[in-house]
Amino acid sequence: MKSFQDYYPDDFAICYGCGRLNEHGLKLKSYWEDDESVCRFQPQPYHTGGHKFVYGGLIASLTDCHGAATASAEKHRREGRQFGTGMFTRFVTASLHVDFLAPVPIDGTIVLRAKVDEVKGRKSVVGMTLFVDDKACAKGNMVAIQIPDDFLDR
Amino acid sequence: MKSFQDYYPDDFAICYGCGRLNEHGLKLKSYWEDDESVCRFQPQPYHTGGHKFVYGGLIASLTDCHGAATASAEKHRREGRQFGTGMFTRFVTASLHVDFLAPVPIDGTIVLRAKVDEVKGRKSVVGMTLFVDDKACAKGNMVAIQIPDDFLDR
Numbered sequence: 001m002k003s004f005q006d007y008y009p010d011d012f013a014i015c016y017g018c019g020r021l022n023e024h025g026l027k028l029k030s031y032w033e034d035d036e037s038v039c040r041f042q043p044q045p046y047h048t049g050g051h052k053f054v055y056g057g058l059i060a061s062l063t064d065c066h067g068a069a070t071a072s073a074e075k076h077r078r079e080g081r082q083f084g085t086g087m088f089t090r091f092v093t094a095s096l097h098v099d100f101l102a103p104v105p106i107d108g109t110i111v112l113r114a115k116v117d118e119v120k121g122r123k124s125v126v127g128m129t130l131f132v133d134d135k136a137c138a139k140g141n142m143v144a145i146q147i148p149d150d151f152l153d154r
Numbered sequence: 155m156k157s158f159q160d161y162y163p164d165d166f167a168i169c170y171g172c173g174r175l176n177e178h179g180l181k182l183k184s185y186w187e188d189d190e191s192v193c194r195f196q197p198q199p200y201h202t203g204g205h206k207f208v209y210g211g212l213i214a215s216l217t218d219c220h221g222a223a224t225a226s227a228e229k230h231r232r233e234g235r236q237f238g239t240g241m242f243t244r245f246v247t248a249s250l251h252v253d254f255l256a257p258v259p260i261d262g263t264i265v266l267r268a269k270v271d272e273v274k275g276r277k278s279v280v281g282m283t284l285f286v287d288d289k290a291c292a293k294g295n296m297v298a299i300q301i302p303d304d305f306l307d308r
Binding site: 011012014015016017019022023024025044046047048049050051055056057058060061062064065092093094095096097098099100 | 165166168169170171173176177178179180198200201202203204205209210211212214215216218219246247248249250251252253254
């Protein structure tokens with residue numbers, strides 16, 4: 001099954017967080033699971049913030065990319081369009097908020113679940129919860145803004 | 155001149171964002187400049203989020219580590235203690251907020267300036283602004299919590 005990011009046009013597929021074409025990056029991949037968008041990520045040992053815990057910047061990075069991907073996928077869904085057909089609608093982050101509820105173990109698999117809480121014009125608000133072994137370790141919230149369709153031509 | 159992070163005990167110096175002992179990491183370094191704490195960072199080309207702009211996760215990562223370092227340095231300063239003498243007081247992030255004001259050019263040098271806005275018991279609130287060429291591109295705000303001194307012994 002192809003992820004949301006597999007449908008990004010090449011010009012948008014170089015992001016360090018989620019670009020399939022960025023060989024140094026995290027290559028985060030997001031999928032629908034029922035009405036939630038979900039990504040799973042296995043941290044590397046060097047993604048530590050100290051001891052056996054994941055550093056906060058990785059959690060913020062996953063939240064940022066997964067949130068923007070979810071805003072895009074939801075926009076397509078609400079318009080009844082499949083990814084990969086017609087104009088691809090992408091989003092950038094206007095603001096990002098993360099509440100760290102509990103340390104994230106470095107050897108656990110991160111599961112990040114997202115839903116679009118609000119769509120207003122070009123703005124989408126995405127709420128997320130990060131789990132490891134079904135324990136909620138962080139909550140994320142982002143405001144994403146739809147990029148103009150002619151952005152690449154400008 | 156030694157940075158704040160150069161004084162972190164080895165056990166705290168493995169963070170991907172700011173650990174001097176993490177060979178894969180960003181090795182962020184923070185210093186006092188008058189009453190502000192400042193870090194400078196040169197993104198690599200692969201830190202892109204698309205086109206010639208830095209990806210949001212890097213900005214959030216720098217904000218997270220620089221904010222926690224600033225909370226620690228300010229705590230030492232308010233207690234009249236030099237880094238590297240006596241017990242080292244470190245902080246973890248309880249929440250992180252970033253407002254992205256303008257795209258951050260990938261070839262610019264990031265300058266992140268921070269101040270502690272509030273200290274209340276073990277909690278510190280840190281405000282930050284990220285500049286490139288003197289243009290404010292992002293605002294950050296974090297709540298940092300002081301780690302118990304006996305954390306490593308537990």
